[in-house]
Amino acid sequence: MINIVLFRPEIPQNTGNIGRTCVLTNARLHLIGPMGFSINDKTVSRAGLDYWSELDVTLYGSYEELREKYKDSKFYFSSTKGKKIHSEVEFExxxxxxxxxxxSGLPEYIMEENRENLFRVPMAETSTRSLNLSNTVAIVAYEALRQLGYPDMK
Incomplete structure (x- = not known):
């Protein structure tokens, strides 16, 4: 099983879509606050449709709280500033x-502490900043699941 972590998400529809992706990929969702919306916001559940009640989701007050709880776990970080591309990461x-x-992406202090574990999803050079967050999560989640042989998926 993979764990998807959103650092201070701002857009409830993205979080709802990501929650739906997590349910359908057997992934856990971890949300680090403060968030730009209430988890009970109708737009979150609307985007997640009837899947939201099946979601394995945990809320954290800070990034440090998450890292302390899972101090022996492997972490990777998605950023447009990553040197490696997502398919070069060996997910476990x-x-x-x-x-x-x-x-704004990840804060500089998190990227500095984890420079070796930063990756990016390749994109064409345009004036557009980056892919939508829910699209990026889906791309990366499916790459991780592909590498793991799509566990418990038909």
């Missing part, structure tokens, strides 16, 4: 894959 079972805020 129970891995934590961390994604930053929609507007």
């Amino acid at each position: 079972d129970e891995v934590f894959i961390v994604f930053g805020r929609e507007s």
Whole structure:
């Protein structure tokens, strides 16, 4: 099973879509606050449709709280500033894959502490900043699951 981590998400529809992806890929969702919305926001559940009640989701007050709880786990970090591309990462079972805020990505201190575990999803060079967060999560989650042989999926 993989673990998807959202660092201070801002857009409820993205979190709802990511929650739906997590349910359908048997992934756990970890949300680090503060968030830009309430988890009970109708737009979260609307985007997640009837899947939200099946979601394995945990809330954290800080990044440090998550890291302390899972101090022996492997973490990877998605950033447009990563040198490796997502398919070059060797994902393993129970891995934590961390994604930053929609507007600003991951904070510099997290990227500095984890420079070797940063990766990016390749994109064409355009004036557009980056892919939508829920699309990026889906791309990376399916690459991790492909590497693990799509466990418990038909």
